[in-house]
Amino acid sequence: MVHAAARLRDPCGRPRVHALRARHGDRAQPPAAGCAVTTDATEQEPAPGADGRAPEPRGGSSVRPTLQIEDLRITYRGSRGEIPAVRGISLTLNPGDTLGLAGESGCGKSTVAAAVLRLLPPGTEVTGRILLDGEDILAMSFGKLRAVRWAGASIVFQGAMHSLNPVHRIARQIAEPIVLHEGIGREAAEARAVELMAQVGLPAWRATSYPHELSGGQRQRVMIAMALACSPQLIVADEATTALDVMIQAQVLRLLKQLVTERHIALVMISHDLSVLADTCERLAVMYAGRLVEHGPSREVFAGARHPYAQALSAAFPTVGDPAERRNPQGLAGDPPDPADLPTGCSFHPRCPVVMDECSTTPVTLRAARDDWQAACLRVEATAGAAAAATGEDLPAPTLLTKGDA
Numbered sequence: 001m002v003h004a005a006a007r008l009r010d011p012c013g014r015p016r017v018h019a020l021r022a023r024h025g026d027r028a029q030p031p032a033a034g035c036a037v038t039t040d041a042t043e044q045e046p047a048p049g050a051d052g053r054a055p056e057p058r059g060g061s062s063v064r065p066t067l068q069i070e071d072l073r074i075t076y077r078g079s080r081g082e083i084p085a086v087r088g089i090s091l092t093l094n095p096g097d098t099l100g101l102a103g104e105s106g107c108g109k110s111t112v113a114a115a116v117l118r119l120l121p122p123g124t125e126v127t128g129r130i131l132l133d134g135e136d137i138l139a140m141s142f143g144k145l146r147a148v149r150w151a152g153a154s155i156v157f158q159g160a161m162h163s164l165n166p167v168h169r170i171a172r173q174i175a176e177p178i179v180l181h182e183g184i185g186r187e188a189a190e191a192r193a194v195e196l197m198a199q200v201g202l203p204a205w206r207a208t209s210y211p212h213e214l215s216g217g218q219r220q221r222v223m224i225a226m227a228l229a230c231s232p233q234l235i236v237a238d239e240a241t242t243a244l245d246v247m248i249q250a251q252v253l254r255l256l257k258q259l260v261t262e263r264h265i266a267l268v269m270i271s272h273d274l275s276v277l278a279d280t281c282e283r284l285a286v287m288y289a290g291r292l293v294e295h296g297p298s299r300e301v302f303a304g305a306r307h308p309y310a311q312a313l314s315a316a317f318p319t320v321g322d323p324a325e326r327r328n329p330q331g332l333a334g335d336p337p338d339p340a341d342l343p344t345g346c347s348f349h350p351r352c353p354v355v356m357d358e359c360s361t362t363p364v365t366l367r368a369a370r371d372d373w374q375a376a377c378l379r380v381e382a383t384a385g386a387a388a389a390a391t392g393e394d395l396p397a398p399t400l401l402t403k404g405d406a
């Protein structure tokens with residue numbers, strides 16, 4: 001689902017788009033005093049070695065992770081009562097890692113993204129830990145948090161037109177976070193902005209353009225330039241290219257990928273489109289009802305997911321050049337569950353085409369399908385997975401319902 005996005009300003013006066021805020025009418029603020037920020041690992045204890053973490057950092061374990069999310073749980077409090085939108089997610093990204101986060105609408109992707117920069121509405125309960133370069137975002141003072149936003153981590157949301165100030169020229173807007181965070185003069189910051197524009201493929205003469213004079217793809221490039229302006233260690237791109245046509249989307253994705261590789265920036269890219277994520281990111285994490293249900297190497301997950309839900313998501317994207325798939329697209333019956341009223345056992349069991357009796361009563365956690373691959377399904381046998389990986393065999397893949405069966 002594509003959210004309308006509205007232009008907001010943070011306490012420093014910087015323009016910011018927050019799709020969640022736009023939808024729910026809240027302003028971007030840190031959690032209210034009294035909001036729980038504790039560690040609680042009781043509900044979904046990750047299986048040993050199957051906690052959704054990335055493999056050992058390149059260059060040895062001495063590399064400090066850029067982002068470490070530990071048992072993150074987020075509960076909104078709204079007029080309908082408590083909504084547990086995220087229910088125990090653990091993820092680790094090292095410098096230069098790229099992770100795609102996928103899942104149907106409402107599974108909690110943007111909630112995770114917003115939590116990384118503490119942009120959730122006041123009153124939201126957040127437990128667990130989010131460490132950015134070793135520092136706990138949830139425990140940070142607001143002053144420190146302001147310093148971290150843009151300079152430590154930045155977020156690119158979709159809908160660049162709404163996030164840019166219509167009355168300021170492009171270079172000035174890109175320069176704004178540089179002036180605020182690096183304390184340099186506006187002229188020097190605007191010169192840097194022009195360099196950044198060149199890096200994202202915008203000619204220098206565009207520096208004096210207003211947002212309405214740019215195409216959607218060019219505006220999205222401006223947003224990427226802004227995200228890069230203060231050399232962050234982490235960029236979170238939440239549906240950043242969803243609204244663009246496929247050609248421009250491909251250009252912007254290629255650019256983003258190239259820039260994060262060159263600068264060794266960690267990237268979390270959120271999208272419904274598994275094929276885009278598989279192409280852009282090394283690893284893929286699939287969410288369902290607030291939890292990770294699959295996490296592994298992108299292309300392998302896309303081609304041969306272990307979890308029936310992740311299989312259904314990837315089956316929804318036909319392989320280019322395969323006429324059989326084009327004529328027989330696969331889908332999944334039913335809707336995602338209401339987070340306030342989740343099914344017992346495996347949350348996916350009412351929709352699962354290969355459900356077993358025990359699925360509705362047995363809590364399911366991520367389990368190792370391979371050393372670098374986890375799935376939260378009772379059909380994934382940890383030992384079978386390890387053995388299959390060792391011999392190069394594939395695990396048996398459940399057959400999915402087609403749209404005609406639904």
Ligand SMILES: Nc1ncnc2c1ncn2[C@@H]1O[C@H](COP(=O)(O)OP(=O)(O)OP(=O)(O)O)[C@@H](O)[C@H]1O
Pocket residue numbers: 001002003020024076077078083085103104105106107108109110111112121339
């Ligand atoms: N401010 C809020 N107050 C109450 N509930 C919220 C709020 N923001 C999100 N939710 C609920 O939390 C759940 C997760 O929402 P979220 O926006 O994170 O999903 P998403 O995976 O990003 O979906 P989409 O793909 O549509 O963007 C949904 O059930 C949503 O209705």
Ligand code: SF4
Pocket residue numbers: 307308309346347348349350352353354355356359364376377378379
């Ligand atoms: S645990 Fe059962 S219901 Fe859940 S995905 Fe696996 S087979 Fe389907």
Ligand SMILES: [Mg+2]
Pocket residue numbers: 109110111
């Ligand atoms: Mg979202």
